[in-house]
Amino acid sequence: MWFFKVPEFYFGEDALSQLTLLNGKRAFIVTDPGIVQLGFVDKVRELLETAAFQIAVFAEVEPNPSLQTVRRGAQAMLDFQPDWIIGLGGGSSMDAAKAMWILYERPDIQPDAINPFDELGLRQKARLLCIPTTAGTGSEANYGIVLTDTEEKRKLTLGTREATPDMAIVDPFFTAHLPRQITADTGIDVLTHAIEAYTCNWANDFTDGLCLQAARMVFTYLPRAVASGAADMEAREKMANAATIAGMTLGNSQVALAHALGHSAGAIFKEIPHGRITAIFLPLTIEYIGNGNNGRYLDIARAIGIPAEDEATAATLLAQAVRNLLREIGQPTNLHEAGVDKQAFEDALPLMCEHVEVDANTIMSPRIPDMTEIEQLFRYAYHGQTVDF
Amino acid sequence: MGIPFGTDEWIQALHNELNNSDAYRKAAEKWEGDFYFVVDNGDGNPTYLYLDLWHGQSREACFVQDPSEKSPEFILSGPLDTWRKIVEKKLDPIRALMTRQLKLKGNMMKIMKVPKAATELVECCTRIDTEWPE
Numbered sequence: 001m002w003f004f005k006v007p008e009f010y011f012g013e014d015a016l017s018q019l020t021l022l023n024g025k026r027a028f029i030v031t032d033p034g035i036v037q038l039g040f041v042d043k044v045r046e047l048l049e050t051a052a053f054q055i056a057v058f059a060e061v062e063p064n065p066s067l068q069t070v071r072r073g074a075q076a077m078l079d080f081q082p083d084w085i086i087g088l089g090g091g092s093s094m095d096a097a098k099a100m101w102i103l104y105e106r107p108d109i110q111p112d113a114i115n116p117f118d119e120l121g122l123r124q125k126a127r128l129l130c131i132p133t134t135a136g137t138g139s140e141a142n143y144g145i146v147l148t149d150t151e152e153k154r155k156l157t158l159g160t161r162e163a164t165p166d167m168a169i170v171d172p173f174f175t176a177h178l179p180r181q182i183t184a185d186t187g188i189d190v191l192t193h194a195i196e197a198y199t200c201n202w203a204n205d206f207t208d209g210l211c212l213q214a215a216r217m218v219f220t221y222l223p224r225a226v227a228s229g230a231a232d233m234e235a236r237e238k239m240a241n242a243a244t245i246a247g248m249t250l251g252n253s254q255v256a257l258a259h260a261l262g263h264s265a266g267a268i269f270k271e272i273p274h275g276r277i278t279a280i281f282l283p284l285t286i287e288y289i290g291n292g293n294n295g296r297y298l299d300i301a302r303a304i305g306i307p308a309e310d311e312a313t314a315a316t317l318l319a320q321a322v323r324n325l326l327r328e329i330g331q332p333t334n335l336h337e338a339g340v341d342k343q344a345f346e347d348a349l350p351l352m353c354e355h356v357e358v359d360a361n362t363i364m365s366p367r368i369p370d371m372t373e374i375e376q377l378f379r380y381a382y383h384g385q386t387v388d389f
Numbered sequence: 390m391g392i393p394f395g396t397d398e399w400i401q402a403l404h405n406e407l408n409n410s411d412a413y414r415k416a417a418e419k420w421e422g423d424f425y426f427v428v429d430n431g432d433g434n435p436t437y438l439y440l441d442l443w444h445g446q447s448r449e450a451c452f453v454q455d456p457s458e459k460s461p462e463f464i465l466s467g468p469l470d471t472w473r474k475i476v477e478k479k480l481d482p483i484r485a486l487m488t489r490q491l492k493l494k495g496n497m498m499k500i501m502k503v504p505k506a507a508t509e510l511v512e513c514c515t516r517i518d519t520e521w522p523e
Contacts (some may be wrong), residue, residue, distance in 0.1 A: 001488050115497045117486045161487070201481070360483075363504045370415075 004206040004252050005161050006141055007130070011170040011241055016131070018169055019047035027053045028082035028126075030073060030097035031089045032061045040133055040174060044088055056080040058100075061089065064148040064155070064270060065096040070111050074103035077126075087130040087165070090186065091137030091274065094130045095145045098163045101128050111147060114158040127166040133174040135225070135239040136186025136275050138193055138247015140168035146274075148267060153351070155263040157360055159251065170244045172237040176230040182273075183229070184329040187222040187239055189275030190214055190246045191322065192258055192282050197249035199289065199296050200256040200364040207253040210245050212303040217242035219304045219325065226329045257285040257369070260359035261377060264352040265335070272338050276331055280338060280381055283319035283326075285365070287387035288377060290315020294366035319386075334384030345382055352378060391520035394476070395428050395436040395469075397452035399517065403440070404450035406513035413513055414445035417506035422499065423449075425456065427466035430522075435466070463495035473521055476514045482507055 010018040027048050031041055036059045045055050058073045077085070077100055085104070087097030099111050105122045114120075130140035143163040147156045175183070191214075197203065198211035217238050224235035262278030269277065289295045290312060301314040306321055308314035323333050332338040335345060353374045356362055362369075369377060373389065380387055392399045407413050423441035430436060437453040439461065453459060471490045474480035483504070485491035493500070500507065 001490065002484065003488065113498055115501060117493060117497050202484070357505065358502050360501060360504045363508050368505070368508075 002204055003161070005143070005164050006248050006252070007165040007168045009141075009168050009170060009244065011244065012237065013172060015169050015171040016043070016047060016173060019044065020050045022048070022051050022053070022084065022129070024051075024053060024084045026080065026082040027055050027084040027086055028077050028080055029055065029057045029086045029088055030061060030100060031057065031059050031093050033059050035059070035089045035093065035133055040088060044086065044131065053084075056082065061093045061096045063092050063273070064146075064266070065092050065099075066148050066150045067111050068150070070096055070099040070103065070147060073100035074107070077101070077104035078107065081125070083126050085126050085128045087128065087140070088133065090132070090134040091139045091146070094132065094137065094139040095147065097130065098128065098139075098143070098145045098165075099147060099158070101126060102160070102163060112149065112156055112158070114145060114160055114163070116143075116160050118160070120160055120162050122162040128163070129167045129169070130165040131169045131171070131174070132240070132243065134178060134182060134186040135175045135236070135243040136189040138190070138243050138250060140165060140170065141244045141247030142251040144250050146263070153267055154355055155267045157263065161251070164251070168244065170240050172233060172240045175236050175240050176233065178229070180226055180229065180330075183239075184222075184226050184331050185273040185275045186243070187218065187225060187275070188279040188326065188329065188331055190222075190239070190243045191218040191325070192262075192275070192278050193246040193250060193255060194218065195282065195286070195300060195318075196255040196258055197246070197253040198300060199366060200254045201366055202254040202364060203296070204253060207249040210249050211253070212299065214242045214246035214249070215300055216303050217245070219321070222325070223328050254361065254364040256361050257289070257365035258282045260356045260361040260365075261285070261374075261381070263359060263361070264355040265378070267355065268348040268352060269338075269340055269344075272340070276338065279322075279326060280332060280335060281377070283322045283333075284377055284381055284387050286315050286319040286322065288369065288373075288389070289365065289367045290319070291387060291389065292367035335382045337384070340382065342382075349375065349378060391518040393520045394472070394522070395430075395438065395452075399519065400438040400440060400450045400452060402517045403513060404447040406516050407442070407447040407510065410509060410513050413506065413509040416445070416509045417442060417503060418445040420444065420503050420506055422463055422495075423459070423461040425453070425459065425461045425464045425466075426472070427464060428472055429466065429468045431468065463493065463500070465491060465493050467491040469522070475511060476517075476519060478511060478515050482511060
């Protein structure tokens with residue numbers, strides 16, 4: 001027995017106008033200062049006011065939101081008593097909105113105790129609407145929440161099925177003018193989601209097709225979106241949709257080893273965005289899993305037009321295709337290129353390895369590395385070597 | 390002839406498997422906590438198996454007649470069919486918990502920090518030649 005849980009989606013040009021039809025009285029927008037500056041909060045506010053909403057804004061979400069920020073936002077919600085929570089922004093804002101909403105509904109629990117096993121009884125006070133302003137995280141489509149414990153320097157992968165947004169609005173208006181670098185950083189995350197959700201231990205019939213479609217769309221449209229920006233609105237819209245499609249697979253399937261490695265490294269080298277650092281590990285994990293003959297890469301290879309005949313060749317060629325895509329969109333293919341200092345890397349290595357070993361995503365991998373192999377994977381990722389073990 | 394599931398002999402077999410497993414020892418080297426595995430047999434008389442796990446070792450394992458004998462930190466309960474699927478590796482215990490086929494009393498966060506230990510514990514279960522009731 002398993003489940004498939006997703007929000008109600010509105011997508012495509014003008015999808016945002018759905019806000020004028022929203023039923024409710026008080027909306028609490030969770031976002032970051034950049035989104036305010038871009039005028040996106042005003043745009044959302046204007047539409048909500050058409051629907052006679054009173055509005056409060058919490059625009060203090062930082063990249064890799066901390067437990068402290070989440071607690072602060074939840075307190076602001078308790079003060080305002082909204083009936084809709086709106087996560088507006090990238091993954092950080094949407095994840096923070098989910099966590100704040102949970103604490104607003106359940107002030108008796110701690111954020112790091114949000115888990116998929118306990119029934120929380122949400123939706124007594126408010127519902128959740130997510131509006132992504134990047135095309136990558138897919139957080140609008142699932143219940144995953146990634147927060148950072150700044151004291152333990154560790155990313156916390158949390159979630160409860162109840163935290164799946166009630167509604168998500170995917171409007172290419174928000175990503176039309178996304179800077180080239182952010183387009184690449186977030187867009188490549190879609191591919192990591194799609195490939196890992198297809199090959200992890202929890203892959204299933206309901207998510208397989210979504211993964212293949214999302215992977216296909218990334219290889220077709222991400223280079224165009226990076227190269228042409230707003231001049232290619234078809235590519236922008238397709239990437240926005242691909243992000244949400246891949247986002248649907250998370251929670252219903254899972255992500256695995258590349259995310260465990262990426263989260264561990266990302267918690268230390270915070271200046272490197274999640275999508276960029278995780279994608280560095282993607283080709284390595286494809287090779288590592290392929291070398292153990294544990295993958296399902298042949299289907300993915302065929303979906304994106306790679307002429308592979310067997311699993312081993314498919315893994316090799318797919319890893320190569322991912323590296324080529326990274327280069328084409330100007331992304332680093334190793335940690336050194338990403339700007340990680342060698343000494344800082346060596347200093348952080350034991351802690352990163354330890355965190356990978358206890359990361360819940362690690363056991364989702366069809367091939368699970370031991371500590372020696374985890375360290376090797378990090379070292380290979382530093383120099384960008386092909387995995388030969 | 391296998392070892393009947395839910396008996397003292399079976400939990401002792403698991404105790405031995407755990408203590409002979411390098412993979413479990415490494416995965417659970419930081420774990421401290423004891424369990425009741427409660428098997429709902431569908432007849433109103435659940436079976437209680439006690440297992441005390443400590444830094445990669447099993448310190449004690451026994452069938453318990455009276456559940457008030459011990460006060461374990463964790464109680465994991467579910468129907469016999471669910472336990473069988475888990476022991477035979479047909480059902481991931483985390484998925485069993487997520488779909489409420491298995492219920493846990495205790496600090497879930499503590500368990501979530503050692504996912505590999507849970508995986509290795511199941512591996513040890515699969516190595517026991519288990520006999521299931523008809």
